[in-house]
Amino acid sequence: SSGINAEWPLRPGSDMFQSKAIFGIIRNYEWYEFSILASSDTYGINGVLGLLHLQYLVNSESKYKIKQAQYFNSNEEDIVKHLDILEKSLEHIIVLHCSASDAKLVLKIAEKKGLLNKGYVWIVTDAVVNNVRALLENPDSEGYLSYYDGLIGTVPTHSTITDQYKQFKDVYLNKSNAKYSDLNANTLKAYDAVTLIGTAVDKLKKKKVPTATLR
Numbered sequence: 001s002s003g004i005n006a007e008w009p010l011r012p013g014s015d016m017f018q019s020k021a022i023f024g025i026i027r028n029y030e031w032y033e034f035s036i037l038a039s040s041d042t043y044g045i046n047g048v049l050g051l052l053h054l055q056y057l058v059n060s061e062s063k064y065k066i067k068q069a070q071y072f073n074s075n076e077e078d079i080v081k082h083l084d085i086l087e088k089s090l091e092h093i094i095v096l097h098c099s100a101s102d103a104k105l106v107l108k109i110a111e112k113k114g115l116l117n118k119g120y121v122w123i124v125t126d127a128v129v130n131n132v133r134a135l136l137e138n139p140d141s142e143g144y145l146s147y148y149d150g151l152i153g154t155v156p157t158h159s160t161i162t163d164q165y166k167q168f169k170d171v172y173l174n175k176s177n178a179k180y181s182d183l184n185a186n187t188l189k190a191y192d193a194v195t196l197i198g199t200a201v202d203k204l205k206k207k208k209v210p211t212a213t214l215r
Contacts, residue, residue: 015043015046015047015050016050018047018050018125018126018154019047019050019051019053019054020050020054021154022051022095022123022125022154023051023054023055023064025123025152025154026064026093026123027064030063031093031121032063032064032065033064033065033066033067033091033093034064034065034066034067034091034093034094034095035066035067035068035069035070035086035089035091035093035094035095036048036051036066036068036069036070036094036095036097037070037072037082037083037086037094037095037096037097037098037106038069038070038071038072038095038096038097038098039071039072039073039074039097039098039099039102040071040072040073043097043098043099043127044071044097044098045071047095047097047125048069048071048097051066051069051095052066052069067089067091068085068086068089068091070082070085070086072098072102072106074101074102074105076105076109079105079106079109080109083106083109083110083113083115084113086115087113087114087115092119092120092121093120093121093123094115094120094121094122094123095123096122096123096124096125096128097125098125098127098128099127099128099131099134100127100128100130100131100132100134100135101134103124103127103128103134103135104134104135107122107135107147107148110122111145111147116147116150121150121152122150122151122152123151123152123153123154124151124152124153124154125153125154126153126154126155128151128153129153129154129155130155135148165188168188168191169183172187
């Protein structure tokens with residue numbers, strides 16, 4: 001899904017749209033029980049809350065159940081502890097909600113434990129999909145480790161049919177060294193962020209806020 005914001009029309013949908021996409025995958029394949037392994041930062045916590053909210057909304061179906069939700073710290077010892085719990089739970093559908101660098105370590109340890117063998121399903125988020133090179137064992141290599149095969153991932157999208165997007169695209173591609181391939185959801189997020197800050201500063205100036213306050 002792509003959420004179009006009236007004031008900031010270029011921005012892709014929020015993380016809640018990502019949670020809906022993940023939950024949509026789970027419902028499509030009728031995986032009635034699944035577990036979540038998330039980083040203990042804001043990104044991981046918000047991801048879990050989004051999925052818990054969606055589970056609550058479809059509770060009338062009384063089919064889909066989050067068997068467990070675990071938060072890990074970004075160190076090997078803590079990750080091993082939480083993967084041990086996951087292994088004992090016998091749960092085979094896992095949503096991994098964390099950064100690409102954390103995912104690399106989690107999957108490396110999970111593979112050694114046999115948690116990436118046939119029968120397991122791992123769903124990763126846009127933080128991984130948008131930064132897949134971080135998964136490489138050697139940053140200078142082009143090959144990915146075999147146990148990444150079969151990962152399911154989500155990626156943010158955006159509308160390409162609005163007048164705002166078309167105008168932005170034309171201006172962006174007229175810049176030197178600009179490539180159409182670089183015109184992705186993250187580019188649009190950055191543009192909207194800069195636009196938001198600029199608009200806020202302009203409004204403050206119109207209200208004659210002292211310069212010291214603006215700084």
